[in-house]
Amino acid sequence: MQDHPIDPARFSYLPRRKPVIESGVLGMLIFIFTELMLFAGFVSAFLIVKANAVGGVWPPPGQPRLPIAQTLFNSALLVASGVVLYLAHRALVAKSPQFQKRLIAAVLLGAAFVVLQGMEWVALIAQGLTLTSSLHGSFFYVIIGLHGLHALAAIAMLMRVLRKTRQDKLRDGQFFTAEAFWYFVVGIWPVLYWQVYL
Amino acid sequence: MRFALLFVLSVFPNLSAYACSLCLAENEESRIMFILTTILLTILPLAVIGGTIRWAVKKAERMREEEDAFALNGIRTQNPSPPQHEG
Numbered sequence: 382m383q384d385h386p387i388d389p390a391r392f393s394y395l396p397r398r399k400p401v402i403e404s405g406v407l408g409m410l411i412f413i414f415t416e417l418m419l420f421a422g423f424v425s426a427f428l429i430v431k432a433n434a435v436g437g438v439w440p441p442p443g444q445p446r447l448p449i450a451q452t453l454f455n456s457a458l459l460v461a462s463g464v465v466l467y468l469a470h471r472a473l474v475a476k477s478p479q480f481q482k483r484l485i486a487a488v489l490l491g492a493a494f495v496v497l498q499g500m501e502w503v504a505l506i507a508q509g510l511t512l513t514s515s516l517h518g519s520f521f522y523v524i525i526g527l528h529g530l531h532a533l534a535a536i537a538m539l540m541r542v543l544r545k546t547r548q549d550k551l552r553d554g555q556f557f558t559a560e561a562f563w564y565f566v567v568g569i570w571p572v573l574y575w576q577v578y579l
Numbered sequence: 580m581r582f583a584l585l586f587v588l589s590v591f592p593n594l595s596a597y598a599c600s601l602c603l604a605e606n607e608e609s610r611i612m613f614i615l616t617t618i619l620l621t622i623l624p625l626a627v628i629g630g631t632i633r634w635a636v637k638k639a640e641r642m643r644e645e646e647d648a649f650a651l652n653g654i655r656t657q658n659p660s661p662p663q664h665e666g
Contacts, residue, residue, distance in 0.1 A: 399642070401635055401638055401639045401642060402635055402638070410631060414624070414627055414628070414631075417623070417627065418620075418623070418624060421619065421620055421623055422620065425616035425619060425620060428612050428615075428616055429609060429612045429613060429616060431612075432606075432608040432609045432611070432612035433606065433608075433609040433612075437608065
């Protein structure tokens with residue numbers, strides 16, 4: 382009777398253990414958490430000031446009204462970029478050649494959002510809503526401006542991913558990290574729109 | 580200075596209430612908003628941290644199951660049938 386011990390060499394086909402969460406993604410999640418609390422703090426302060434408005438009137442009289450309809454269109458662009466980025470994620474996982482096209486589309490949609498928001502700001506400043514014109518202006522530019530800065534940073538990360546893709550040097554974790562940040566930018570926008578614009 | 584302040588606050592405890600934004604809110608809506616935002620800022624970090632941990636645990640369990648299934652499949656393909664004994 383012969384023994385047949387398990388030959389360790391037969392297990393060389395086992396893949397090396399991957400981390401549960403990629404280091405880049407974990408770091409980005411921690412960063413997103415801190416930024417989420419930052420936005421929560423600003424929005425909370427805004428809500429309290431709004432509730433304390435004289436006569437319950439908000440925005441204060443004499444201040445320009447925010448372009449709700451135009452921003453709704455911009456919001457649709459931003460949400461669409463999030464959806465397209467998710468499709469790009471699926472293409473990457475399936476190793477499909479559609480990944481690059483979808484990534485470019487997501488970046489363009491996000492950039493369009495930022496540009497159109499910038500144009501809105503120019504119009505609002507011309508109408509008299511500035512950082513120092515009123516509490517309304519202060520909160521608007523701080524909260525929405527902070528979101529705009531995050532959007533720009535996330536777009537820069539996605540463009541870096543695109544550059545790495547073209548050089549054929551992209552690691553999946555790099556994309557997932559940028560993707561997480563973009564989902565945060567897209568996900569928090571409806572809350573800001575609802576609280577600040579409406 | 581600290582002891583003087585502590586003495587004053589202990590003798591006149593209601594003075595510390597003037598530092599409370601909620602107590603001195605001008606109207607009811609403002610007080611309600613203070614309470615609601617306090618609840619939000621308390622629950623939000625707990626929910627985010629708890630949700631992230633739960634997601635990571637679920638993902639780890641799923642990966643372990645996949646690894647076990649992969650390893651088991653490998654053993655079966657490497658040893659499709661028991662060896663024959665001689666004699």
